Amino acid sequence: MAVTIATGAVKTKREGTLGYLLPALLLIAFFFIVPVLMLLMRSVLEPEVGLQNYEALLGSTTYLRVFVNTFMVAGVVTIVSIVIGYPVAWLLAIMPEKWSRIVLAIIILSMWTNLLARTYAWMVLLQRTGVINKTLMRLGLIDQPLALVNNLVGVTIGMTYIMLPFVILPLMGVIRTIDPAILRAAALCGAGKMQCFLRVLLPLSLPGIAAGALMVFVMSLGYFVTPALLGGTSNMMLAELVAQFVQSLVNWGMGGAAALVLLVVTLALYAVQLRYFNSARGK
Amino acid sequence: MLLDFDKLGGLRTFLIALVVLVCVFLILPIVFIAALSFGSSQWLIFPPPSWTFKWYQDLFADPRWFYSALTSLKIAAIVTVFSVVIGFLAALGLDRGRFTGRDFLRALFLTPMILPVVVLAVALYALFLKLGLAGTTIAFVIAHLLIALPFSIISIGNALEGFDRSIEDAAILCGASPWEARLRVTVPAVSHGIFGAAVFSFLASWDEVVLAIFMASPTLQTLPVKIWTTLRQDLTPVIAAASTLLIAFTILLMIVAALFRKGRKA
Secondary structure, three states: OHHHHHHHHHHHHOOOOHHHHHHHHHHHHHHHHHHHHHHHHHHHHOOOOOOHHHHHHHHOHHHHHHHHHHHHHHHHHHHHHHHHHHHHHHHHHHOOHHHHHHHHHHHHHHHHOOHHHHHHHHHHHHOOOOHHHHHHHHOOOOOOOOOOOOOHHHHHHHHHHHHHHHHHHHHHHHHHOOOHHHHHHHHHOOOOHHHHHHHHHHHHHHHHHHHHHHHHHHHHHOOOHHHHHHHOOOOOOHHHHHHHHHHOOOOHHHHHHHHHHHHHHHHHHHHHHHHHHHHHHHO | OOOOHHHOOHHHHHHHHHHHHHHHHHHHHHHHHHHHOOEOOOOOOOOOOOEOOHHHHHHHHOHHHHHHHHHHHHHHHHHHHHHHHHHHHHHHHHHHOOOOOHHHHHHHHHHHHHOOHHHHHHHHHHHHHHHOOOOOHHHHHHHHHHHHHHHHHHHHHHHHHOOOHHHHHHHHHOOOOHHHHHHHHHHHHOHHHHHHHHHHHHHHHHOOOHHHHHHOEOOEOOHHHHHHHHHHHOOOHHHHHHHHHHHHHHHHHHHHHHHHHHHHHO
């Protein structure tokens, strides 16, 4: 009896939790939803009502190149990040803690270092007279300096550098949850190392790989800073195109259209991820 | 077998070699920039012909660098305060509220984090042009608050999830008002989440480039904008000096965070 009265009192005193959400909700509504919708509206309203901006965007080879660049770079960065990141995450998950702590500190340091500082470092490292070209020439591997910057090669290297931690850290978490006894059992049953890897470890870590790959792909698609600095002007990606329409060309209609394309692709992939995870959890 | 570190056999050597290589790859640019900032070569030749503090002197001699750092600090500090307060309230509302659409609302609050930031930047730029706020501190704070808030909601939300609510109820039963209970019982109990929220919010604003490029005006620039505009002109070693200071700042933050975590465990 006393308890019910008491909890009742607590309950009445605690009413109105929805009010707590109000500041965040107002912020998101006025400065996120409204401006994004306004921008997208402009793509069908400016310079006149109609779909001409989308026709121009999707019908021209110049812009087609931008789309191809964007998807190609995002795809290559994703694949390279997974191929390099998976073994690293694997060893990190099982190595003695005193070592893994050092490796983790290095990964986090690189992740937390200012993005522009990291990109600047790659601009310097990859330039024609940079350390990488100099070293390769001294080793006699090349005669002429390679063009590593102001092209998509530079963008891919710089982006892989940035994305690698985003693959390693979640994958490490996934591999840590796999019971080593399962792999011991597979080995006891006569499976070789290759078979153990391909038929036990890899399938068990697949949800982590898929999630990491999707995240890196989505992040790469919308990346602006690194492609703009390492790619040069002739190798544009989608995010740069959005910025260019607005900043240099002051063409809000085309800018809005390009933003919509980027937004739709991102949200669609995000929806895939949500669905994939929900079904994976459902099992 | 494959998950037993001691039984990997030859595979272990291969994996260790790969991890060492990746570590070198990750640390190389950072070390390299720090070294070049003390090198005398204008064209960033490595190894540098001799060592110098010239670039640091240039950096400190130009007041624009100092002012942009000050602007960054000011904006990041304001963003941190708002992000933690609004984030705490929102996390509390999401944690306590039992209403339909809660998951949707949570996802909505986190969306600015996953959307391409350039879209948000362009959209906000258009809005602030219309409102006459373009190039103001308010515009900067609002833009950065949008991307800092998700970090606060996640960090404080996780802490609240691990907090036993009946402790707060007990305080209320003992005569505390709900807000008294929250401020004197709940807030201290989730202080690690609040600390995390503050650090991430600060960094989100301090390091942010894309929104900042669109929010900046010739008279109002944050440090990343200053680096960006300088980088677009040339690769001067002054940027290496600025970057090195930023890296030192990052390491300092990591140490503080590690000490804080250690202190909490003890």
